Amino acid sequence: MTETTAEVTAVEEFAPVVEPAGGTLRGVGVSAWFGARKVLENVDIDMRAGVVTALIGPSGCGKSTFLRILNRMHELVPIATLAGSVLLDGDDIYGTALPITEIRRRIGMVFQKPNPFPAMTIGDNVLAGLKLTGRKVPNREQLIEESLRRAGLWNEVRNRLGAPAGGLSGGQQQRLCIARSLAVRPDVLLMDEPCSALDPTSTRRIEETILELKDQLTIVIVTHNMQQAQRVSQHCAFFLAAEDEPGRVVEQGDTDFIFGSPKDPRTADYVNGRFG
Amino acid sequence: MATTRALDAKPAPKPDQPADAARQVPRRRPRAWRWADIGEFAGSAASALLLTWLIFDRLLPFRIQGVAFVVGWYVLTLPVYWLVVRDGHGPVAAKDRLATVLIASGAALALSPIFLVVGYVTVRGLAVVDFGFLTETMELTGPLSEATDGGLLHSLVGTLEQLGIATLIAVPLGVLTAVYLSEIAGPLARPTRLVADAMTALPSIVAGLFIYSLVVIRTGWGFSGFAGSLALTILMLPTVTIAAEQVLRVVPGSLREAALALGSPYWRSVLLVVLPTARAGLATAVILGMARVVGETAPVLLTVGGTNILNTNPFSDYQDNIPLFVFNQIRSSKQTFVDRAWGGALLLLILVLVLFVLARLAGGAGPGGRSRRRKGTAK
Structure with a gap:
C-alpha cells in the first residue's frame, strides 16, 4: 500500500511542466562479478531525465563498476559477468532490441583520466564520435562550435582547433572529452570521477558545465568529493562494501536528504567525513 | 628584492644583469673530472x-x-x-x-x-665509389678494366625493387597480424606469437631454399627479382609483426575505451584511433623490417639469379642486388673486382644507415609530427 503511494508521488514528481530532455536509465537488481568475486549486489537506482544523479561511497565499493555496467563497458573485462538489467527508456540494454554500438552512442561516458585522442587535432577529437560511428558530418564547423560551447571550452580553443589535443591542459582535455561525448548527442552522460585528476579551477569549470547540461541530458556522476556531490547532484546514492562482501546501495534519495538527515548512521558518518 | 625584480621585469637593461651575475659566479660541476x-x-x-x-x-x-x-x-x-x-x-x-x-x-x-x-x-x-659506380653496370666491364670502371646500378635497382615489393607484401600482413595479436587476441594469438618469435630465428638460407624449390623450380618461373622479394618477405614478416605488436600494446587502453564509449564498432576504433596513435612506432617497425632484410645474401643467392646486366623488370629474368654483387665480386681473383666488392659493401652500409636514421626520425616524431595533417584540418 505504502509502495503504491510512493510510486504515485514519484510519477507526479516526474511530470513537470516542461519535459526535460534525456533518457531515463533504470538499474534493476544489478549484481556484478569479476571471475568468482562478487563486487556488486542487487542495486536498484533510477536515473531520471533532467536530474543529476551522484554515486558516492568509499573506494572499492562498486560505484565505477555500476557506472560501467550502465553503458556496457563492464563486459570489456573478459572475466566480468553481471545479473539484473538496465533499462534505457524501458528497453533492456543487455537485451537484443538495441545494438551495442547504439547503446553506447546514446549513453556517453567521460572517464576519470582525460583521454583525448592524441593523434587527432582538437576539432577532430570533437568529431571523433561521428567518424567512429560512421556517420556523415553535414556541418562540421557548426557541430564543433556547438559541442565545445556546451562543454564550456569554445572560447579557450576557438583559434587553435587545428592544434593537437595533447597540448591542452588537463582540465581543458577533460572538457574536450565532454565535448567529444556531447557531439554524438547522447541521451545520458556517465561521468566517472571526472574531476579527480584536475585542479580546483578546472573542477569548478566542469561543475558549471554539468549544471548547464543538466536540463539537456541525464547525468550520472561518480565522485569522491562530498562537496561536489552536494553542489551538482539532486539525487544521490551511497554505496558501501563491507570487508569481503559485495558493494550495496546503503541509502539513496534526494541529495539534500542524504546530506541533511540520512536515516542510516553509516551514511551520516560517511557524508560528514568520519570514515572513508 | 624579489618584488623589485618582479616589478622591473619589463625594462630593457634588466635582462643583462642576471647574465652578468652568471658570468661572475663560476658554475660548479661536482661530477666533472679535474x-x-x-x-x-x-x-x-x-x-x-x-x-x-x-x-x-x-x-x-x-x-x-x-x-x-x-x-x-x-x-x-x-x-x-x-x-x-x-x-x-x-x-x-x-x-x-x-x-x-x-x-x-x-x-x-x-x-x-x-x-x-x-x-x-x-x-x-x-677508393672505388664515385658517381659512375652508381650509374654504370658491369655489362661491359671485363677483367682488364680499371677498378673505377663499371658499377652496380643493376644491383642497386634490383635491391630497391626487391625490397620495395617485399615491403609491400610484408607490411600489410605484418600489421594485420599484429592487430590480431594485440587487439583481437583470439584463440590463435598464442600459437601465432610463438611461430612469429621462432621465425625471427629462421636461417635465411632456409627461406631462400623454400622459395627456390616452390617458386623458381616448381612453377617454372625461373629466377626473378620477385622470387627474391618473396624470400625476403618470409624473413621480414616476423620482424615487422613483433615490432608492430609491441608498439600497439603501448597504446593506452583508455583510448580504446573512449572510442568504444562513443558507440564505435571495434574495427573502427582500431582503424581510426589505435593505429593512428601508434603510427610513428609502426613506421619504425616497418623500417626495422626493411633494414633486417636489405643485407640478406643467402635468400637472394638462390632466387634472383645474379647478373651483370641492368634488368628493371622484377617479374622475369635474372636480377641482381647489392649483397649478391659483393658476394660475386669478392670471389674474383682480380684485384679490381675485389675493390668493387668493397664499394658495394660501403653502399650497403650507407643504405642500412639511412634506414636506421629514418626509423629513429619516425620513432621520435611522436604525435607532434603532424604538420601535414594540421594543414588539412585547419580551416
Whole structure:
C-alpha cells in the first residue's frame, strides 16, 4: 500500500511542466562479478531525465563498476559477468532490441583520466564520435562550435582547433572529452570521477558545465568529493562494501536528504567525513 | 628584492644583469673530472707502460710483442691506478675509480668492432665509389678494366625493387597480424606469437631454399627479382609483426575505451584511433623490417639469379642486388673486382644507415609530427 503511494508521488514528481530532455536509465537488481568475486549486489537506482544523479561511497565499493555496467563497458573485462538489467527508456540494454554500438552512442561516458585522442587535432577529437560511428558530418564547423560551447571550452580553443589535443591542459582535455561525448548527442552522460585528476579551477569549470547540461541530458556522476556531490547532484546514492562482501546501495534519495538527515548512521558518518 | 625584480621585469637593461651575475659566479660541476684526476690516471698508465716494458724486454728470458704487450699494460695499469688513488683519496674512492675504468674499457671494447668494421669498409670502399659506380653496370666491364670502371646500378635497382615489393607484401600482413595479436587476441594469438618469435630465428638460407624449390623450380618461373622479394618477405614478416605488436600494446587502453564509449564498432576504433596513435612506432617497425632484410645474401643467392646486366623488370629474368654483387665480386681473383666488392659493401652500409636514421626520425616524431595533417584540418 505504502509502495503504491510512493510510486504515485514519484510519477507526479516526474511530470513537470516542461519535459526535460534525456533518457531515463533504470538499474534493476544489478549484481556484478569479476571471475568468482562478487563486487556488486542487487542495486536498484533510477536515473531520471533532467536530474543529476551522484554515486558516492568509499573506494572499492562498486560505484565505477555500476557506472560501467550502465553503458556496457563492464563486459570489456573478459572475466566480468553481471545479473539484473538496465533499462534505457524501458528497453533492456543487455537485451537484443538495441545494438551495442547504439547503446553506447546514446549513453556517453567521460572517464576519470582525460583521454583525448592524441593523434587527432582538437576539432577532430570533437568529431571523433561521428567518424567512429560512421556517420556523415553535414556541418562540421557548426557541430564543433556547438559541442565545445556546451562543454564550456569554445572560447579557450576557438583559434587553435587545428592544434593537437595533447597540448591542452588537463582540465581543458577533460572538457574536450565532454565535448567529444556531447557531439554524438547522447541521451545520458556517465561521468566517472571526472574531476579527480584536475585542479580546483578546472573542477569548478566542469561543475558549471554539468549544471548547464543538466536540463539537456541525464547525468550520472561518480565522485569522491562530498562537496561536489552536494553542489551538482539532486539525487544521490551511497554505496558501501563491507570487508569481503559485495558493494550495496546503503541509502539513496534526494541529495539534500542524504546530506541533511540520512536515516542510516553509516551514511551520516560517511557524508560528514568520519570514515572513508 | 624579489618584488623589485618582479616589478622591473619589463625594462630593457634588466635582462643583462642576471647574465652578468652568471658570468661572475663560476658554475660548479661536482661530477666533472679535474686535471689532477686525469694526471693520476695518465701517470698510472705511463708507469704501467714502463713497468710492462721492463718486465717484457729486460726481465723475461723471451720477448713478447703486440697484443700481449697491450694486454699486459692494461692489466698492470689497474693495480697501479688503484694504489695511486687509494693513497690520495682513500680505499672507497679507489674502488669507485677502478670500477669506472673497468666499465669504460668494457664499453670501449664492445664498441671497437663496430668502428673497425665501419672504418675499414669505408676506407676500402671510398677508393672505388664515385658517381659512375652508381650509374654504370658491369655489362661491359671485363677483367682488364680499371677498378673505377663499371658499377652496380643493376644491383642497386634490383635491391630497391626487391625490397620495395617485399615491403609491400610484408607490411600489410605484418600489421594485420599484429592487430590480431594485440587487439583481437583470439584463440590463435598464442600459437601465432610463438611461430612469429621462432621465425625471427629462421636461417635465411632456409627461406631462400623454400622459395627456390616452390617458386623458381616448381612453377617454372625461373629466377626473378620477385622470387627474391618473396624470400625476403618470409624473413621480414616476423620482424615487422613483433615490432608492430609491441608498439600497439603501448597504446593506452583508455583510448580504446573512449572510442568504444562513443558507440564505435571495434574495427573502427582500431582503424581510426589505435593505429593512428601508434603510427610513428609502426613506421619504425616497418623500417626495422626493411633494414633486417636489405643485407640478406643467402635468400637472394638462390632466387634472383645474379647478373651483370641492368634488368628493371622484377617479374622475369635474372636480377641482381647489392649483397649478391659483393658476394660475386669478392670471389674474383682480380684485384679490381675485389675493390668493387668493397664499394658495394660501403653502399650497403650507407643504405642500412639511412634506414636506421629514418626509423629513429619516425620513432621520435611522436604525435607532434603532424604538420601535414594540421594543414588539412585547419580551416
